[in-house]
Amino acid sequence: MSNSRKRIGIVGLVVVAVQSAMAAAKAPAGETLTPIGLREIKLAGEIGRRVDITIYQNLLALNTEKDFLDPFRQRNKVAGYIGLGKLIDATVRFAAYTNDEQVRALKNHLIAEAIKTQEPDGYIGILVPASRVWGVYDIHEMSYLVLGLTNDYKFFGEKASLEAARKLADFIITRWSAEPSRIPGPDGKRGSMYGVTTGLDGALLTLYEQTSDHRYLDFCTNFAQYQLPQWNVAIKLDGPRMDDERHSYIYMALCVAQMQLHGLQPDPRLLKQTQQAVDFLTRQDGLLITGSCSMSEGWHSNQTGSGPASESCATAYLTRMLDRLLRISGDAKYGDMMERIVFNALFAAQSPDGRRIRYFCPFEGQRAYFGDTYCCPNNFRRIIAELPAMVYYRSGDGLAVNLYTESTANVELPDALRLTLRQETGYPSSGTVRIHVDPSRTAEFPLGLRIPRWCTEPVKVAVNGQAVASATPRGSFLTIKRPWQAGDRIELEMSMPWRWIKGRQAQVGRFALMRGPLLFCLSPEVNRLPKELDLRKIVIDPSSVCAPSEDARVRPGGLACKVRAWSPGRATTQPSDLELLLTEFPDPSGTAAYYLLSDPSMSQDDELPVARQ
Known part of the structure; x- marks a missing residue:
């Protein structure tokens, strides 16, 4: 790293936690954020x-x-x-x-x-x-x-x-x-x-x-x-x-x-x-739990x-x-x-x-x-x-990142400043995101990063390898305003522990498994379960969730995980008799997303419905 970049990283950094005030001075009437154009982005x-x-x-x-x-x-x-x-x-x-x-x-x-x-x-x-x-x-x-x-x-x-x-x-x-x-x-x-x-x-x-x-x-x-x-x-x-x-x-x-x-x-x-x-x-x-709504339309x-x-x-x-x-x-x-x-x-x-x-x-x-x-x-x-x-x-004189995915954005900011922003990430399989910042000239502007509400552990953020100290709450935008120059990079590390989410209403007493933004389902076809097996009566050991394994049946680089479980009617005081593979919810053969747990105390509330701000 050059000395000039070190000086910029140390002297010019302003970090702001923003929940709803990422003001866009030149946005259309009634908007604080403005989407970039379809021709200004390429997705991967x-x-x-x-x-x-x-x-x-x-x-x-x-x-x-x-x-x-x-x-x-x-x-x-x-x-x-x-x-x-x-x-x-x-x-x-x-x-x-x-x-x-x-x-x-x-x-x-x-x-x-x-x-x-x-x-x-x-x-x-x-x-x-x-x-x-x-x-x-x-x-x-x-x-x-x-x-x-x-x-x-x-x-x-x-x-x-x-x-x-x-x-x-x-x-x-x-x-x-x-x-x-x-x-x-x-x-x-x-x-x-x-x-x-x-x-x-x-x-x-x-x-x-x-x-x-x-x-x-x-x-x-x-x-x-x-x-x-x-x-x-x-x-x-x-x-x-x-x-x-x-x-x-x-x-x-x-x-x-x-x-x-x-x-x-x-x-x-x-x-x-x-x-x-x-x-x-x-x-x-x-x-x-899937993020959508409606029954019979x-x-x-x-x-x-x-x-x-x-x-x-x-x-x-x-x-x-x-x-x-x-x-x-x-x-x-x-x-x-x-x-x-x-x-x-x-x-x-x-x-x-x-x-x-x-x-x-x-x-x-x-x-x-x-x-x-x-x-x-x-x-x-x-x-x-x-x-x-x-x-x-677009947010004020800069940009805000809402969705994390491999992508490149080429936009023009105020004062004829051209900015290329490139995300390098395995998201949603990985919580590591590298954002390469390449303005056409050294210039100060804000970049906003959405810190997901599912983050239960502090998010690590660094600019050019230098840690950014911030008390940004989850469910907020972290805005970094500083002089940026070509070759700068931002690194986010979002830990993705497994989360057992408590069911509500008809799903009370049942639990869904999530990791980051992903929901996991149970497929009888993938697990070769007999058709007569009642999936709602299977009991899963929540502590048995292992590290995610790669599973490409839904997408390249997709994930699955193994869990231990008890078949219907089998006492949980006995050794578990099932090993199940849970796959990502878009798995077309999935037929269940909520399960019984042997230890419900390992669960937590869904972070979206309980947000009452």
Whole structure:
């Protein structure tokens, strides 16, 4: 190390522990953190692998002609949904991220073929004329087409896409405004309306952001049947209809739209519904151990995890909602929640090879794959396409690191300063993270590092080999502000001990095994257990958890661990008779995530639901 670097490391270092005040002086209205662009980052590690396999093993393997485009050419349905707009939106983002010719060609083809079907009045859809607008899911389908086409203009400057988006949006507004008292949906009820118009608000707000045409903003905020700022309902766990009060995806999509509007017209009242959702998740047992939520697409709090648990649409929109909350508040706990959901519920909703996607992702019992069209597969593709923008955020004059994964970010900071930030890590298998800092010239700026809430031991941080003394609490951002120069490096050491997490509600008396952000499951197939064996009655010795071993059945460099256990009915006073291998939760053959323990005193509370800040 040069003497000059030693002097910088000793003299110029300022360390600040920040929970929610990582102020971004030049951030958009209502935001303290701002995502870097899709073209400014390249991912590796497990997050990068998931992005890649979604593109090359799923997106490019779809039969887009038959499954997605033909229904729009035929337009012979009275109701129904395909998800072409969501597919276009995902493909646009993947094309921007990769700049891959194949992906760009698919994007251009999907959009060109969709625009070819646009009728003179602006309609693009799958329904017969008599069912348009008022038919079930027609506005929902059109809304995401508006969004995908608008984002093609946003990321690629395609004016034809913007023109088609405006014509389609104008069609929706004109037709609905002509019958302002009419409510779309199956029963004419306002609460049910949101299920068939999901995405309209976000699409129109995005169109307004790109055009500055107030008609789109005004329709969201002032049209009698919509009035997004006035949306204000209580979360319900039961009722006769799966409406905006009960349906978790619909509710969170409206929360995301209100937060998008908050970015345009900051108003704390627009955050009320989102805070209600966070309180329900973290204080009323709505958050599952996998990081996701929902049962049969609705809110639930009894912690059951079998059957139609953890809808992929809910997983996607919860991740998106947490991203917005992180951006608005700068509070690291939302990054902690994002990390849990990404590495567990989200990745478990996809086969390890990337080709198949799930509609539901239970943590108890068998998991099933779904087809390529409809809401969940396409919302999965969309959120995977957004992940590159959830790793690094601009914070004031510097950057904040939210997700740890092998990656390289190339960004421009104020005063024409170019910064390359490169993460070198085996995360989430390892808690060691090296961040290489290479500014274009020596300059002082802050770098924020999220210290995960699961860290039960002090995190070791060093800059150029010199320890950074800090009392930063877990669940916070550690901000290091100093003069940085090319070749500097930050080293984080986050110890990853095993954690037995206490179950809640239906899981009381049972325990889940975690290490870092990863949840581990039990697979009868991997362990060659007889089908008749009741996994819920197996008792595990919690002290028998060994050091993790490498296991590549879910991902390269993945982990598994061995435990000793007693088969059902066998007394724990006798020697254990089972040796089990627990694998990462995305293991498609896993059917259990909670277990009985011979010594429950070795367990602890889940760090996410007990956070009441």
